[in-house]
Structures are given as structure tokens and as C-alpha cells.
Amino acid sequence: MSQAATAMDEWTERQKDVLDAVLDLLVTGGDAVTTAAIARKANCSKETLYKWFGDRDGLLAATVRWQASRVRAGNFDAQHLDASQLRESLEAFAVNWLSVISSRTSIALNRVGISHAGSGKSGLGRMVLANGRFAIGERLKPLLEAGRANGLLAFDDTETAFRTFFGLVGRDVQIRLLLGDRLETTEAEIARDAARATQQFFALYGAPQTQKPTREG
């Protein structure tokens, strides 16, 4: 939240327009994202770019944070959960996550982060990770723990349970998209996969009706 707030008002409207231009260039992967191309697209001068963002990497980092600052979806209230509410919330999380990783924006930013991670400097990669995988984890864990507190789920380690859910939802989608596989991700497909993943998660971690034994030794 505070991250989002700082990212939101850290830049002026004009600067946000520039960051949007960078995003646009990243998503439209056709041509290389050079500083000249950015300046052209944003109708600003390269000098201004460097004045505002330091260097090219600073500009890319700012773009990642800017995109992250608007992705935050509303959290879920974790009180008075019943089974169907929990299921719905998990399914909504799954739908949201699948939509995000299937979006051209996410694909482009992850590619940038991965490329940077391969070039020694791991700052961007870590940033993408923090706003992707780890952000979704921190948002989902409270829901899982609320489910456990209400006797709907049974697990020992929240992190392990979350990672299982993550795997059931994401499967091979992200790596295939990152590697350029044409993978149709229609809204209907996403909804179906989210429902399947949620069902499977309940099969693995759903608590028996009357008692609360722990799975996962």
C-alpha cells in the first residue's frame, strides 16, 4: 500500500505519460525500446528523460513500479468466511492471477526483468518478482490463514500451501508465454482453469467436515 502510494504520487502527470509510453513500447515488442524511441513516442527530449529518471535502467525501473502501483486489486475481507465464500475468493484470485500473467504487459515486464537478471544487475528482476509472485503471495496468504482459522482448510505451512495453489493455477502458462508460445487465454478458459485449480486445491488442503487434522507431513 505505502509502496503503491509513493509510486502513485512520486511522479507528475507528464512523467506518468512518459512511463505509459515506455509501457506501450515494451508491450508492442516489434521495435527495440531505445531511449530515442521512448523520447519520440512520449514527445519529450532524451535530456528530459535522463534528468527525470537518471539513466535507461532507472527509467525501466520506474516503469515497473508505475505499472505495479496500478495493479493492486482490492483485498478480500477475511472475517466470517464460509466455504463458498472461500472458494469464490480463491477462484477470483486465480482468475486475477491468470489474467495478469497472460497480459501482454506482464509478459513484457517479466521479459525485461529476466533479461536484466541475466546481465548481472538483478534489480529489475527482483522488482518484478516483488510485485508479481511475492505480492500475490502476501495478498493470498491472509485468505488461506483465515480459511484455516475458520476450519475450512488444513495445512501446516502457509507458504507451502500457497506455493501449491500457485502451481495449480499457473502450471506451464507463464513459461510458455514468456518463451513466445501462442497460447490462447480466453476469458472462458481462464475461468475454467481457475475453477479447476481451486477445486484441486480444496481436494488437497480442504479440511474434513467435522475435524481438523493436518495434511502435509
Add this chain to the structure above:
Amino acid sequence: MSQAATAMDEWTERQKDVLDAVLDLLVTGGDAVTTAAIARKANCSKETLYKWFGDRDGLLAATVRWQASRVRAGNFDAQHLDASQLRESLEAFAVNWLSVISSRTSIALNRVGISHAGSGKSGLGRMVLANGRFAIGERLKPLLEAGRANGLLAFDDTETAFRTFFGLVGRDVQIRLLLGDRLETTEAEIARDAARATQQFFALYGAPQTQKPTREG
């Protein structure tokens, strides 16, 4: 197999040495993988590089195929499976797959493929995908189907079952490593995660003892 054979004898020993040098440079991510650096490392001239492999992309593609040609692990015999054999085979697959995606080589090659996929030309990405995700799929599916034929597993769609297994095994490991996350992947951790994933897979797709109803509507 035929792929591996062609890749194996497509190049001379000297050329394989060059490809090994490329791999070495890719894995040691410190410095950029320039053609000059490759020539220096391989003690050959740039002109030879271009004569043998066409251009830089051809060299990288050859490297991917060369690495892929050596990774093929022995297949499993799918006849006369009992439950414990199936479990062991699945666990071995999981261990193998986790070891592969955790290896510096796999990380480096996937990064290259992803970077290329982001630059329009998707050839390398597709190649990495074919020798990674899809190769493991083609190797594992016969085992799953043999398990079903022997009444040990219950599923309708082999692809769906495989992708679930893939997700349970891989979870967030690959994306985290690709983005530069330091994620300790000791042999013991891998063995434990492989066992957990296999157990979860049986919980989802294991056939009931006496009958064979289908899961997954």
C-alpha cells in the same frame, strides 16, 4: 531421439568444443556473450564461427540444440506397472525436472530464449520450449497413460493431467530463478518437493482401489 542423433553428429568435435564454450559463457553470466568473447574462449576465429554457424543467432540456436541433445534421460518401461513403480517413476521425473530447471544451464538458456522471444524472432524461444516443457511432456505422458491403463490413475485428458503434475512440481521455482531470486535448491530439498508433488498428484488423480471412475469433469 532422431533429433538427438542429428544434433549429436551434426557437428565435429571441434565444433562441439565451440558450443561448449558458448554454454560456458552463457552460464557464467558475468560478461556479455559477444562473438568476440566466444571466439576468445573457444580459441577460434570469428570468421570460423560465422562460417560454421551462419550468424550469432545460428550459433545460439546450435548451442540450444547441442545442450538438448545431451539432456535426454532414459525412458521408463511402461509395462507391468504397479503402484509403487509408478510412484517411483513419477518421483524420478519430478526430481529430474526440478534438477534441470534449477541448473544454471537451463536458467541461462531459458533467459536467452525469453530475451529472443521479446525481440520478435521467436525461433530460439520455441526451441527452448520444445526441448524443455514439451519434451518432458512427451516423455511423461506415456507413463501417465500406462498408469491409467493399469488402473492406477484416473483422468480423461492426459494433457490436463500432465499440466497439473507440471504445476505441482515446478510451482514458482522456475520464474523465481529466472528473475534472479536466490533460491537454494539442494538435492535434499528437490527430493522432498518431488515426493510432495507426487503424493499430491496421486491425491488428485490416483484411481480408487476397486473401481475406476473418472475425475475432472
Add this chain to the structure above:
DNA sequence: GAAATTATGTACCGTACGGTACGGTTCGGA
């Protein structure tokens, strides 16, 4: 053992791109 083939290493070229400099323009304030 000469001729031919092949490979090495170095030097070179063209270009793309990150980063900087600077003249011209807009705009807010006194």
C-alpha cells in the same frame, strides 16, 4: 614436399544505441 584446404588472430567497417550539449520555444512570475 608442393599445393590446396582449413583455421587462427588481428585489424577493420558500419551501425545502433546510451548518454550529453545546445539552440530554440513555451510558460509562469514580477
Add this chain to the structure above:
DNA sequence: TCCGAACCGTACCGTACGGTACATAATTTC
């Protein structure tokens, strides 16, 4: 109306790198 700050557009610089040319050495072939 003038001043200064911010900014645009363009031109420019240095370097890194993909790709080529060439002269020299090694290896094969006859």
C-alpha cells in the same frame, strides 16, 4: 515586458558489437 526555469528537438560523441577481410600458420592431399 522582461527574466528565468523547464522543456523540446536535433545534433553530436564514444563505445560496443555484429559481421567481414586478410595475412599467416597448420593440416591434409596428391
